[in-house]
Amino acid sequence: MQGFRSSINLQFDLPNSQLLDRYVLSSSHCEVFHGILEGVTQDTTHAHLLIGPYGTGKSLLSTIVCQLLSKRFSGEWQERLLAQSERIDTKLASLLRDFGNTAMTYVPVMINGRTGSLRTIINQAIFRALQQADISIVTPNEASSILSTVDRWKGSYPDTYIAFLSHLEQRSCQEEDWRLQIENCLEEPIRDFIAFYPTVTSGTPWTIEYEMYFVENLERLSAELMERETGLFIVYDEFGRFLQSLCGADALQSMQDLQDFAEFVNRTPNMHLLVVGHKHIRQYAANSRESIRTEFEKVEKRFRFYSLETDGATFLRLAQEAIAETNALSLNNVVELETLEVLQSYPLFAEFTSYQLEHGIIQSLYPLHPVAVMLLPHLSNIFGQNERTLFSFLSDNERYSVRDHVHQRRGYYYADQLFDFFSITLAEYGDQPSLQLYHTIAPYLDGQLPLQRRIVELLALWAATLLTQKQPATLAFLAFSLGIAKDEAGAALEQLSKAKIVRYNSIRDHWELFDGSSIDLNAVVAEKITTTSLQGREHMALLERHLPMSYVLPYEYNDDMDMIRYADVRFTDVSELKSFDESLLTADDRIWLVVYSGEDQMEEPIATAIEMANPFLVAFPKFTAESVYTSLLYYKIIDELLHDPAFLALDVRVKNELLYMLQETSVRIKLFIDRYFVFDELEWWSGTERVIVKDLLGLERLVTKRLRNKYHETPLIRNEAFNRNRISAIQRRALIDVIDRVIQQPGAPSLGITGYGPNYLIYASVLKNNGYKLDTEGRVECGGTLAAIKGELERRLDDQPIGKLSNLISMMEAPPYGIRSAVVPLLFVSLLRERWDQLLFYSHDMLTTHLNGASVLELIDLSDLYEYRYYNWTIEERNQLEELGQHFDLSAQACVSFLHVRDALLHWLRQLPKFSQITRQVSTITERIRDSIRAAEIDPYYHMKELALNGDLLTGARRELEKFLVWNEADLERKVLDLTGQETLTHVFEALRKLRNEAIGKKSKLLTLAETGEESGLIDRLAEHLVGVARTEWSDATQDLFLSQIKYEWQLLHAGDEVAAASEWIVDQNVLLSKKSQTLYANVKNMLKYAGKDVPTQEVKQLLIKLLQEI
Known part of the structure; x- marks a missing residue:
């Protein structure tokens, strides 16, 4: 059997036909073959993205695909691949046959982790691949541009060519060697030429045409290859390195190039692209700004996506092949294997049949213990590189590997031994809390008791791989995993538990590592x-x-x-x-x-x-x-x-x-x-x-039945966002708007709401859909449950006209109505709208006036603090109220509410001059009517009834108050003439002009009165000059002050020499004050300073003058 290697290199392993011998086709690999071969034979997607963790066979799969598409091996090679596919995926086998019948041959273009300009990387890779394939096509790339430039120098610019050769001599390089380096797209000689170029071109920087026409040049290239029934299969391995190198504006430009290139590949029949990485393209921009993240996401959508993960079946087949030699050797010395019954008692391999468990795991993977078999792929995924680690562990002679175990001892290779093979003590544990916990408690382990360390190491591995979710670390399982008796395992766990190194988790029913405190909490x-x-x-x-x-x-x-x-x-x-x-x-x-x-x-x-x-x-x-x-x-x-x-x-x-x-x-x-x-x-x-009640469903139905009986008068409001106790700020603003409209324009169509926003939805769901409307006479009409609620509210107002507002609100919220808190304010105002003007609300005997939507919400939220008072006026009283309003030119509609009439009267009174509002120089009847209007602001019901009964007197009172200033002006003029002894005010002013030149040394303020030549408003000029306050802002006290002041000033003006001398003596004599006089002075001064701080300065002066005159 061929030895396993730890990695694949696309460039070097592409010509290796024996690579297929070590290849095991898996279901996830079949999906990748499907996508690529469908693109080749059926012209579907041509741009592919393959991701997966280290060691999942991405590079091996890419190499096999390149070998297949390049058709560089014999038919026997393809038959072997076809045989594997027929056993696993018949559809893939069909696609392989279809491809075998095509005439198109693909040239593999390999790119391995290159960074820089995407255009340069692609063009150089294509140039190199075509050179190696001995295909003579002029390609638009940097290498070919450099070579053509040197050839042009050699033929047309000999001086420049000689300078170039001299440059090569300085670098100890021959032209032939240099050309070979450029053809192989080596970066160092290319950068050197780009730096040299400006020295012979008068400083002109090196530029190449294909940088501007990237896609256009590729289209020309693909067309020429199509004529030769040749295509390109571009594989960009370690694509993540390229993406990680992008930053700033380069990232946006490179992503645009990648998007253009992927779109070009997808529409070009003889060109395919496979990018290989460890994660999605968009994930490389997770920490970038929004524009870059959007660009990465957009580019990723141009690719067909595949993910490789090592499945258990594939891992098992690979392990069986890798351990075959060691397994055969070990089975000769085996004493006793684990039984099928014991292994099946744990859900480690629930997806396998009894035959697979006995022959595929217990026998074929010996000396690996079944628990070690379960742990191995998970540990490889976390601390190793999946298949690479698997092959190294099973077939190499590394320390703590299976072969090393066989050479050192007999029997099973138990799960805890993997702790040493993966060097867990040296592993990074930043994202592994179980390993961090192990490092914390490891120093407290007793070195004389190796079983304790074995248990702790196994628990650490089991927790790190999250296999506790599949099989809890129970006492029986730990004994099985370590190949010891349960009593022995239990004793060791008891010792560790006392030392607070492990604990039994009764919540999850398993043993776990534990870093306990030094306190005996029990x-x-x-x-x-x-x-x-x-x-x-x-x-x-x-x-x-x-x-x-x-x-x-x-x-x-x-x-x-x-x-x-x-x-x-x-x-x-x-x-x-x-x-x-x-x-x-x-x-x-x-x-x-x-x-x-x-x-x-x-x-x-x-x-x-x-x-x-x-x-x-x-x-x-x-x-x-x-x-x-x-x-x-x-x-x-x-x-x-x-x-x-x-x-x-x-x-x-x-x-x-x-x-x-x-x-x-x-x-x-x-x-x-x-x-x-x-x-x-x-x-x-x-x-x-x-x-x-038999179950929760029955309980829910019982609650439904109870609530239907309890809240049988609840109005139907189909507005879930509003019909609740707590609503959002948007719903609250809409509610305020609707209540304002109910108060201000209840008769307007749809309350005057335009559009279909939240306020209209509240109006429609609560009022309109329940038949709410106002008739022409302002009476509320509604149907169903709203009518019942309205009737109950009105009955309570009639039975108890004065009461706690909270009683009305709680009635609406309590059974049988059960209205939600957000709905109560709207229904309260709407259903009582025809009585709203007769309803007053008091808090601590203070009337709440000018109610609007916001204040109504506050009123009802704090209903415990408020009292309502309902005043129902009789027909006779309403007629009297209407007559009262007519005296002030109010329409009949405005007189419907005594509050409206009250507001109109207050408005009229407050528009009068201040003097007219507060003077006592009016008739007793007028004064009483004026005071009643003012008091109606606090207690409108009582005082408006009193005013309505005396409506016939209001006309005279109104006339008297409105004409008061005219009458007062005449009265003041008469009194001034009496004081001065003149016949008219004109005579008074003429007398002042005559005396102005004769009154030298006299200090009367009348001498400073300005002359205007106007004969109207004389009394007002005189009054404001002496008192400093316009007559409209006077009070009765101000009038008395004015009359006293003019009397004094006139007397001062006409005083004889004896009076003047005495006056001068009073001013000029400096008499030393006694202690009693000083005390008196201090008291008077403080009284004037503090008690008189709100009195006008002119009045204070007049007061002092008056005191002097009286003394």
Whole structure:
């Protein structure tokens, strides 16, 4: 038998006809042959992508394909390949025969891991392949361009040619040798020529035409080859190196070239491309920017994709061939083989028949132990190179190989020995946590007990290959794998377990490596359990944390109603069950699982069902919880330790150990809870009715039945995104918009909504589809369940006009309506729209005004804080309200709501001048009406009724307030004339002009009044000059100040010499103040400074003047 080699080189192995002897056709290889031969014989896809890990035979397969398409061997070679295919794939055999009947011959073009310009790589490879095939065609490539350039120099430019020869002499190279190097596309002489070229061309850089016309030149080449019935089969091995070398703009250009080349190959009948790598093209751009990733993905779509993985059957056939010689030698000395019965007790080779197990594994692969056979391909895939490692392990004389084992000892080669062959201790374990764990615990192994090390190494290998999922590492399996007795294996595991190197995982039922802490946690827990107990509902809460499902969905009900309701699942005891208040439920229904702490608590379910406060769905078990109580205590203690920073700081490994103990305890608790879902051990009651529940489906149907009875008045709203308790921000904004429209334009078609966005869907699903509309008189019409909800709301308003808003909201959310929280605000406003204007909402006796969509949502979210007040006006009162509105020019439609009239009156009042709004210089009736309008903002119902009863008085009050400034102006003018003794204001201003020149030394402000020549608005000019405030902004106090000021200023202006002298003495005399005077001064100053900080400066000055006059 021919020896196995560890690798294949496409260039060197292509002429080797014996390569087929070592080739074993597999199903995955057949798929590749299918794709390529269909492209050759049926003109399907010509661009192929072959990926797979190291050692899966990619290069060998590529070489065999090239040998087949090149037809370089005899018909006997093809017959051998055909014979293999007929045994595995008859369709492939048919394709091979079809290809044998074609006249086309393909020239293999080999590229192995080249990097650089894709155009250069392809053209050079084609040039070289055609040269080797002795096909004389001028190819557009760098090598041919260089040679043609030198030939042109030789014939037409002798000086340049002589300079070139001189350059070669300096490099100690003859022209013939140089030409041979260029023809072989060697990179060094090509780079040297490109560097030399500008020195003889006046600095002109080297350029070649095919760089610009890559695809066009290939089309010309393929056409010439087609005439000779020849094609090209291009194999680019190690394509990943090329992709890894790409970066920046080069990546985009190279990907574009590759895409153009693949598209060209797919439409060219005599050209095929096979790129070979380890992963998809797009994966090489995973960390690149978006544009590059997109380009890589686009290029990959041009290729037909194949993936090679070593399957078990293929690996087994290869192993049998490779070990045949060693197997024959070893069977002569064998003492005892593993039995078929023992091997079949483990699911290692479930896909093989009994015959295959006995003859193909137990006998043909001896001395390999069956467990070692299972491990070998997995370890080869992780730490080796699949078939390469297999052949090296089975046929070479390496240390720890099978042949080395046969030479050193007799008997089986056990699975743990593979640890040394693959040098696991030296392997990288960054992505292998099991190996990292091995390196952590290895120093603690007892060197005097080799069995312990064998067990640990086997567990490490078993975990690294993830075979624990296929076969757990049980005691029996470990003994079988190591060829020892179970008692011996058990004793070794016990020792390792005490040392916290391994542990038995009761969750997964296998042994595993373990790096335990230095603390005896079992002792710590045992100490705490004597002082720990479960208080109140604590044990129920712990049980509920382990429920496999915390709620049950009634799928039939939810599908029918197009919404999501559910029943939550909770544990309880009998006492809680009898007293629980249903209003505390957050779910739509409740499923109680009764827990009996002891047999003394168990009683007849019917007796408990009769005493229940509400008709819940209850499961009464036929068992108690005594068996799980200790596990619940353990769980509580371990959980407390996990939240104890001081305890966790004792050892960095203690947290992981506690977490594992918590998981183990959880498993025991879950085993108890699982009994509640067996259903056979439970007795189910719905209220006082005994029901039969056999499985989860039956429970879902029972919940559906209960919810249909419980929520029989729920409106049908087919809008799953909105009909829920919590909605998205988009749905919330749409809801606010719809509520705004219901308030502002309820009678508009579709509420004035245009388009079909979320707001229209809410309107249509909640209102329109349920028959909601307003008639011409503003009355709400709706059908079905909406009518029932509307009737109940109106009945409650009529029965209790003042009450908690939360009572109305909870009514809508509670059975039999069960409206979701997001829907409640819209239905609340819409169904009460005809009474909305008579509804007021107060919080702490403060009226909430100007309600809109956003404020309505807040109102209902905080309904516990609000009180509603419904005021239903009689027909007579409405008529009075309408008459009231007419006094202020309001339409009859605007007078429908007393709130609208209130808003109109407030608006009218606030538009009046400030003086008119606050003065007391009006009639008592007008003042009372004005105060009632202002008070209506706080208590609109009472004050608007009062105003409606006195509607006939409003006309006079309105006229008086609107004309107040005119009347006030005349009144002020009369009082000013009385003070000054003049006949008209014009005379006052004329007197001031005459006195202005005569009043030198006098300080009256009247002398500074500017002259304008206008005779209108004289009183306003005078008032603003003296007081500094426009008359429209006055108060009654300001008017008094003005009159006092003008009196003083006029007197100051007309004071005699004696008064003036006295005045001067008051100003100029500097009298020393006594202590009492200083105290008085300080008090007056502080009072004016702090108490008078909101008083205008002019008024303060007037106050001081007045004090001086009075003193």
